[in-house]
Amino acid sequence: MTDPAASPSSVSASGPAEDDSSASLVSFVVDSIVDGVMEGRYVPGQRLIAADLAEEYGVSRAPVREALHMLAGEGVVELVANRGARIRRLSLQERIDFLEFTEAICVLGVRLATARLAPGPSRDAVVEHYAAIEAAWHRRHSRDFVVALYNYHILLNRISGNLFLEFFYRRPYIRFYTLLLADLVPGVHWEQYIANYRLIHATILSGDSHTAVIHFSSHIRWVLRIMRSAADGEEGAPAARAVRGGVDPGAEAWLPGR
């Protein structure tokens, strides 16, 4: 509550390890990989070879392996015995289910935050973060828009006062999966999308937590309907644009590298 929020930008692709030598190499590698995933340098399904990462980051394989295990525990990376690590890949259904899941989480955040929101720095931060969403809306096909939405909800979750809610929503795999959702919404009507959020935001500011929850819920369910119908259309096909990078050729199998 003392620190309402960092400014509404979150990208932090820092350099090597030159400046901050206090943190361990493991966390440096973890951060680098997470950044790489968030920036799209690593795409779902991509194989991560310990020796290559070690060379790239100028460390030995030991901290790289530890970082990969940490990310595997996080759910960002998939680890198979004797076959190493890959960026975790979510099926179309899993992504839709993830949205349904986060609806439940964010509803809690919206409800608690709305009820607690008093005039003051927190409220200013909400306004500011919402402005960032509107600003990013013109670049709504870049990940800036998703990031702005994410930051808005992170702020609400923080304001909610539920420690676990914020802890959970900050985790790298949540950011990662949230980003993946962006690949699923080619069919949405964007004017409607931002109009929904405008309404949600206004209701949050009004302090009516019950109505805010209703608006937020119906927004998410609207998106879910669109996604589900799109998914039915594609059936088992690989998830739309997710194939772009040349990896992620669908299917559950652990296909050979490269």
Add this chain to the structure above:
Amino acid sequence: MTDPAASPSSVSASGPAEDDSSASLVSFVVDSIVDGVMEGRYVPGQRLIAADLAEEYGVSRAPVREALHMLAGEGVVELVANRGARIRRLSLQERIDFLEFTEAICVLGVRLATARLAPGPSRDAVVEHYAAIEAAWHRRHSRDFVVALYNYHILLNRISGNLFLEFFYRRPYIRFYTLLLADLVPGVHWEQYIANYRLIHATILSGDSHTAVIHFSSHIRWVLRIMRSAADGEEGAPAARAVRGGVDPGAEAWLPGR
């Protein structure tokens, strides 16, 4: 959906690595530590020394360190640079917030599962798992009762059909934190507790998802009220029985080992 559920017991404290030599040592160590945590052999705040674990499990430090990092990514273990690993400790407030958080999750599971529940093996499994809760109720101060409740909800989450919900609810740290909740409920009226669950279960079987959610929600909020008033009573004191093991002396600080 093909595999309704394993039988309603979940303890699996397996032996060394004698029999199954295909899985990696890392996963063996991870499983061993998780089992140890679930059995109470490792208590929150306890320091985990890599060399000791290595010797105990008959492996070198490398896989132990990787396992610790994986568990840190999971959220079961806390890792501090140059100071190693400890079993994660949740403050009283964090535990209460965790229950509020899981309410949101389980409400989703209850809603979806109830709506989908048709006569057949799934329904039989629900009945069976509920019977396990009733059976464990007589040992309601042991962890068997918590385990039975957990298994019941895991089953609902599986039946829900939401892939992410089940994935999430299976994670070790969820099991661990759920277990920690047991330390918080000395004030509950147990007759009421089981009566609530009896009602919830009956409503789930009836197929009325709306009412099932309402019953489940009010049950959790009832528990939350009790916990919050107990927490207000204790104020900043260490969490009731959690001190038992001689570790967890409250406070946020990273106190020296042993």
Add this chain to the structure above:
DNA sequence: CCGCGGAACTTTGCATACAAAATCATCGAA
């Protein structure tokens, strides 16, 4: 043309070694 060995190469998993950092124990001064 396609599938099928099998050798050469790559990559993983684990063990060990060693320096840096933290912890602990001892001792002396306030």
Add this chain to the structure above:
DNA sequence: TTCGATGATTTTGTATGCAAAGTTCCGCGG
């Protein structure tokens, strides 16, 4: 006694080595 410094010991963090498992590639028979 309590506090703080100081050296011994423990523990961590990282690098490196090597065997086993996996992957790739190439040539052969169908």
